Amino acid sequence: MNKIAILTSGGDVPGLNACIRAIVKAASYYNINTLGIKGGFDGMINGDFTVVDVPSVNHIIHLGGTILKSSRSDRFKTEEGRKTAYRQLNEVGIDAVILIGGDGSLQGGRIFSEEHKDIPFMGIPKTIDNDISGTDYCIGYDTAINTAMEAIDKIRDTAESHNRIFIVEVMGRNAGYIAYGTGLASGADGILIPETPADLEYLKNSFTKDHNRKKNSLIIVVAEGDESGGALIIAEKVRKYAARRDVRISVLGHIQRGGSPTAFDRILAARLGVAAVENLLKGEKNRMVGIIKNDISVTPLADVKNRSMNVDKDALKFLEILTT
Numbered sequence: 130m131n132k133i134a135i136l137t138s139g140g141d142v143p144g145l146n147a148c149i150r151a152i153v154k155a156a157s158y159y160n161i162n163t164l165g166i167k168g169g170f171d172g173m174i175n176g177d178f179t180v181v182d183v184p185s186v187n188h189i190i191h192l193g194g195t196i197l198k199s200s201r202s203d204r205f206k207t208e209e210g211r212k213t214a215y216r217q218l219n220e221v222g223i224d225a226v227i228l229i230g231g232d233g234s235l236q237g238g239r240i241f242s243e244e245h246k247d248i249p250f251m252g253i254p255k256t257i258d259n260d261i262s263g264t265d266y267c268i269g270y271d272t273a274i275n276t277a278m279e280a281i282d283k284i285r286d287t288a289e290s291h292n293r294i295f296i297v298e299v300m301g302r303n304a305g306y307i308a309y310g311t312g313l314a315s316g317a318d319g320i321l322i323p324e325t326p327a328d329l330e331y332l333k334n335s336f337t338k339d340h341n342r343k344k345n346s347l348i349i350v351v352a353e354g355d356e357s358g359g360a361l362i363i364a365e366k367v368r369k370y371a372a373r374r375d376v377r378i379s380v381l382g383h384i385q386r387g388g389s390p391t392a393f394d395r396i397l398a399a400r401l402g403v404a405a406v407e408n409l410l411k412g413e414k415n416r417m418v419g420i421i422k423n424d425i426s427v428t429p430l431a432d433v434k435n436r437s438m439n440v441d442k443d444a445l446k447f448l449e450i451l452t453t
């Protein structure tokens with residue numbers, strides 16, 4: 130293997146640069162050249178390549194975003210787009226592609242590698258939503274929940290000073306990982322996630338109890354994909370239960386995607402970056418490297434799926450203990 134291409138695809142997350150750095154360093158260690166694809170799959174189709182060598186990844190480990198830029202590509206979803214991308218990769222002599230992406234991007238990589246068998250793909254999972262099977266953690270999730278936790282710590286100051294109820298909406302698409310992690314870490318008084326039904330009944334009970342708990346303020350964390358419909362709708366309902374209190378909404382939005390990665394995300398990115406290169410060298414093809422029980426896992430791209438949280442009875446009880 131002489132030349133590996135690297136691309137970042139889909140929504141950016143903190144830790145992408147740390148991962149690019151690890152891939153380039155590992156490739157260089159094994160005497161393999163690396164080429165960066167700029168702007169995700171669109172860049173692959175356009176032949177927008179740039180040399181990424183060891184000097185070019187100096188001092189980027191702490192930076193958010195991606196030096197390679199990213200996109201959500203519609204053209205790569207077409208066979209024509211993928212054929213053009215294949216021609217572009219061939220022209221510059223690419224032997225394999227390392228794709229740092231979310232579920233949609235990894236599926237795109239799988240389809241490409243089924244159509245063009247001589248250019249294997251190795252996937253690395255990244256998404257703040259943490260909703261990809263085949264790994265316990267995706268790059269970006271830990272930083273996102275730390276960012277959201279820090280924001281909520283600040284919101285709590287206002288909530289407490291003014292005896293208010295705050296409904297804080299976090300990202301996560303159809304999965305509750307961000308709301309669950311952020312809610313637990315910030316000591317939220319309610320956590321609403323898509324994986325659990327009957328949230329509103331539970332909240333209503335929680336409000337009737339809050340008097341006994343001597344709480345002046347409440348923080349409710351709601352996942353954007355919760356069946357209740359998000360912070361605005363929850364706030365309307367909560368106003369009916371809690372007429373005596375001011376209710377405010379805070380939608381944290383894209384601050385959850387930016388900033389310097391946590392140590393956890395940097396180390397995860399480093400481990401997965403090196404594992405991706407080493408597994409390609411071992412002859413693994415069309416796989417995703419991940420972390421399961423703190424060991425590197427290797428999963429066929431065909432088995433990688435979008436996942437939701439598994440909230441069993443014990444998990445519900447755990448939530449109840451901590452939010453009541």
Ligand code: F6P
Pocket residue numbers: 140231256257258300301302353386
């Ligand atoms: O998948 C990551 C994510 O940040 C989701 O949590 C969110 O729903 C979505 O991307 C936002 O996408 P965009 O940046 O395209 O608005």
